Structure formats: structure tokens, C-alpha cells
Amino acid sequence: MRNYTRLIMAAILFLSVSCKSGEKLYNKGRYDDAVTAFVKKLQRRPQDAIALQLLPKAYQQSLQLHEDRVSGYLRSDDPLKWESVRREYRVLQHLYDVIHTSPAALSVVQPKDYRSAITGAQENAAQVRYERGMELLERGDKASAREAYDEFAATLKMVNNYRDARQRMEEAFELGTINVLVSRIEVRSPYYQFSADQFRDALVRNLQQRGVNRFVKFTDERFARGENIQPDEYLEMQFYDFEVGQTYVDRSQREVSREIETGSVKDTSGKVIKRYTTVKATIYITRKTVVSRGLLDYRIIDVANNQVLRTDRIPGSYTWVNQVGTFRGDERALSEEDKRQLGGVDAPPPPPQELFMLFTRPIYDQLARDLQSFYSRL
Template identity: 35%
Template sequence: MKNISRLRYFIYLSLIILGGCTTGKNALQKGDYDTSVAKAVGRLQNSPKNSEARQVLNTAYQLALQDHLRKIDEAKLSNDLFRWESVMYDYQKINQLADDINTCPACLVVVPSPVKYIKELADSRYNAAVARYNSGIAYLGERNRQSAKKAYYEFEKVQNLQPNYKDVKTKMDDAFWAAVTRVVVQPIVLNRGPYKLSGDYFQQQIDEFISNYSRNKFVIFYPEDQATNEKIIPDQVLSLNFDDFVVGQTYVKERVEKLKRDSIIIGETRDKKAVYGTVKATLSIFEKNISSSGLLDMTITDWQSRKIINQQKFPGTYVWRDSWASYQGDDRALNKNQLAMTRRKEIMPPPPDALFLEFTKPIYSQLVDHISSFYNSY
């Protein structure tokens, strides 16, 4: 019986706690008036006669309204250039409270006429746009790339606040192009005939990367031919050149192993009994490695000063491998893997252009990672 009484007590206590949470009472006691109103509204929508929720809503709404109006008055008196955004935020919160109450018939009994500040909100939004526009003009007047970026974001905020305010679209476009870094990417020059096709493919991968680059809107890459045709004056030039590369260095190793196995049937007696003995063989294992490697130099140069801004070298290596074997003696001395290796024949390696392409793959990965890292926050 005691256990049952304890269980009922805990259930009752849990219901009290849960009721306090769902009616917004706890939020009210913590001074979170907006949350308290929202919880009380939600409770009254499901339980219109809940007396506690009604009491919470009445108190929380009045306190929330007073709190937001106080913050609005304080913001208007401050020297913050962007004080109108704080004013706008609090008017939005007041209007949201009213909208929530207006969707709940039981709530309108408690708060018959929740106040909304439509004109005041519109005025504060307009004033906020004016402040951001003036800030953008000031940044743009500094005539440097970093300030132009700040101007762009200021005009972007104006667009969100007042889409058709003055000439904001034109100013935003002006700020963008003042902030952009134009990077001309020079093609890789590869004069060695056998590798031209692979070099072209490597160049195509780089061209595809720069054409799809979008991590930083203020950096635009141009292939050199496009920049020439469109008469683009670059801010920087990115050049790529192989310091050196070697394709098809061949190394062949031979390893000889003496093999023997005991207890192998090597014959039989006259009365047909097995004769056991030791079998031997000499296994020659051949390993061929064809190594190809290169070193790519990436240099980023300032167009006007001709000074190197960034330089990095990227190594790449690819090793093609083949192995086979031959033997002399009794094949029963070999295990299954060794015997299978003797049945393999030496195969032809890939052509030189394919080997060239393989060692450029790790170079490409390093290159694009470095370019992204360098320009993503440029």
C-alpha cells in the first residue's frame, strides 16, 4: 500500500510540474515572457477553460508588452548607428504576440485587443535601411577591396529591408565589382609530344575546377584565353608549370628461393607401397616497378607589382607494379600461391601518357585544396 501511495504522489507531482511547463508558468517565473505567452496560447488552444493558462497569459502578455516597449525606448535614445534594427526587432516581437493571440479564441477572452504596431514597424524598417545604406556608401568611399566587401554586405541588408530603396541595386553591383579579385589562370605549357594528350586532360580538370569555384563570391577565375578575349585586367595571375617530371623509370628485381617439401610420394615399392621422400625446386620471382613522378610549381603573382603573393610546389608519384615467376625442379615443392605465380606471364605496362596522367592525380588533389584554402576567405 505504501508503494502505491508513493506512486500516486509522484504521478500527481509530475502532473503539477508538467502543467506548469505547458501553461507557461515556469517561463513566466524566469522572466521569459514571450515564451510564457506562446506556451499559454498553445495550452488554451487545446484546453480553452484552463484557468492557470488564462492567468499566465494575462500576466505574461502585459509584462512582455512592457518589456519590448521599454527596449524600444532605450534603443531610440542610444547612439548606436543601427539602433533601428533593435527597434524593428522588438516591434516584430510585439506583433507576433498579437498574431498568436488572434489565432486563439479562448485567448481573446483574456486579451481582447492585443496591440499591433504596423506603421511603427514599417517606419523602423525604413530607418534601418537608411542607416545601412549610409554605412555602405561610407565603406564604398574608402576605395579598397575589404571596405568594398563590407559595403556589399551593407547594401545586401538594405535589399532585405527595403528592396527598392534608392539605387541600392546599382550600389550593390558597384560594391561587388570593387571587391572582386580577378585571377587569370595561365595554361600549363607541355612541349613533350607523348604526354600532350594527358597534359590537356590535366588542364581540362583545372579549367573545370576554376569554372565551378563558388566558395568565395569575391574571387573570379578566368582562363587566359577568356581574359584576353574579354579584355579582362587581372588583379592576380596564377601560373602552373612542371619543374620536372619523369615517366617510366623501370626497376626489375629477381629473387631466388630454394624450396623443398618432405613426406611427398616419390614412387612405390614392388608390392605397391608408397615411397616418401623430399622434392626440391628453385623458384625465381620477378618484380617490375615502373615509377613516374613530377613536381608542379604553382605561383600567384600580383599583376601590378609583379610580386609573388603565394608559391607552392606539389609532388606526385605513381608506381605501376607487375610480378611473375618461373621455377626449375619438381613443382610439388611449390605451394598454391607460388605455383599460380609461375603461370603468370609478364604483362605490358600502360603507355607513357597513361602513366603521366596517373602521377598528376595526387598533384591535382593537392593543387585544388591549396587554391581553395588560399582563396576561400580571401
């Protein structure tokens, strides 16, 4: 019985707070929110006097507020005013839908249907965006084409399949795209002669996946002719001073020991005495290292005027390590850290081509970041 009474009291308190919240919203001039609050109240209590009294007033105030805004937008010189008009009409249509969820609310308010007004505003907004896009597209330059693409995209958001906006958007995309051809990479080294095609393949693939900029397309120069791509910019790269150092071998050994319990005995008084002994071992470590290093110079060149748009130099290095660990003596003398240093297989250094790819990894990452930063300006 007590629980039932508590539930009744909680419900009464909730309804009281709900009603008061609607009144507070109305008194603060938040008429849209007040309409929603009063309708929710009437859904629960269709005979609520305060909600029935204030709902028509709140709706009328909302209607007046948004209609006044619409009038102001229509008098303005803002070329995109129809989008603002549509936004106001959509708010009023939302109130229309909310009120229709409650028969009690409909008994005191006859909301206005704005669906036709929204459609008209969307058509006008789409027309404005389309005309702006066409004007930009007719200029014929890449920067304007990219702006035109956004205008046609906005057109289709207003009205799907508006005229030929989708076709025009694709046209603007093609015109606005910068085709960057990644040329053959030279490796200048007095000791090694090989191609950096693997580096170039990985770079082009990664740049395409990163989506550096939707209007920038990277293509390997080897495939550009087959795809009939006309370049706008060239990315030229050269590796300098690539070298593989001598194999450095470091051999070391160290002695380790530990005291371990070997058992226990009792003395004449019966006391247990533990016995310990010291175990020893010698650890042998052979560590080979080879350092490879080099520099990458890159340039971005404008094909139209042969102007260098960006140039930089990126250093890189990689240290190959091979370690083999063995021991002699009593294994019980080894700590866990000692055991981690043991094992391994004695192996020769990788060939120069493999070391080249390993040392270029940090260069590759830095170059990708540089290009992403450079082309994000568009």
C-alpha cells in the same frame, strides 16, 4: 474501464503540469514563454482560472520588457539599431499572433498589432544598410567593394527590391572580384617536351567548381582576351625535373603445397580411415614498375605592382605497376590469396604524357588546397 480511467488520469496530470509550467515560466520572468504556455492551456481549457488570471499580467510584462528595449536601442548610437528594433517588434507580433489563436485568450487580453512598426523599422534598417553600402562603394577599392556587397545584400534581406540595391550589389561584386589568370605552364625536362594544358584545364575547372572564394575568379589565360577580362593577379606555374624512370622487372617463383582428402577406407574393425595426398604447384609472378616524379613551382603575382604574393614548390610522384601471375601444377594446391595474385595482362608502360598526368594528380590536389587556403583570407 481501467484503460479509460488511466487516460482520464493522464489527461488531468498533463493539464496540471501544463498549468504549473506556465506559472513557473511567469515566476522566472520568462514572460514570452509564459504567454505561449497560458494560451495553449486556454485552447484546451477555455475556463482555466489560473491561465485567465495570469495571461494578461504575463503579456503586459512582455510588452513592457520589449518596449523598454526598443527605447534603449533608439537612444543608442548603434548605426544598426533599427535591426535590433525590428527584432523586438517581431517578438511582440509573434505574441499577437499566438493570442489570436485562442478566443478565451482574446477575452482577457487585447494584444497590440506591430505590423506597421515592423515595416517602419525594416525601411529604416534598409536605408542605413544602403547608405553604408554606397559609402563603401564610392571608395573605389576592392576590399571596400566586397564590404559594400554585404551591405546591399543585407539591405535586400530587410526590404526586397529596395531602390537600386540589387543593381548596386552586382556592381560591388564586379568591382570586388579578383580576376586570377592561370598562365601557360612550362614543363622543364631534359628528356621530354610536351604541354601541360590538360593539367591547367583540370585545375581551372576544379577551382571554379570548388568556389574557393565568391570574389575570386580563375580564368585560363587563353580565353581571358576573348572574355575581355582584366587580370588582377597571375598564377604562374612551372614543372621541374620531370623524369620517367627505367622499367624495373622483378620475376619470382615459389612452391606451394596442400594436403587434400582423396577418400576413405574401413579397416578390419570397421573403423573409417581417411586418405590424404599432397598436391603441389609453382607460382610465377612477373612485376613491372616505373616511377615518374617531378616538382611544381608556382607563384601568385599582383599585376598592379608585380609583387609576388605567394610562392611554393610541390613535389609529386607516381608508380606504375603491371603484374602478371601464372602457375604450373595442381590448382588445388593454391590458396585464395594465391589465386588473387594470378592473371593480368603483360603490358608496356604508358607513354610519358600519360605518366605526367598521373604523377600530377597529388600535386594538383595540393595546389588546389593551397589556393583555397590563400584566397580564403578575403
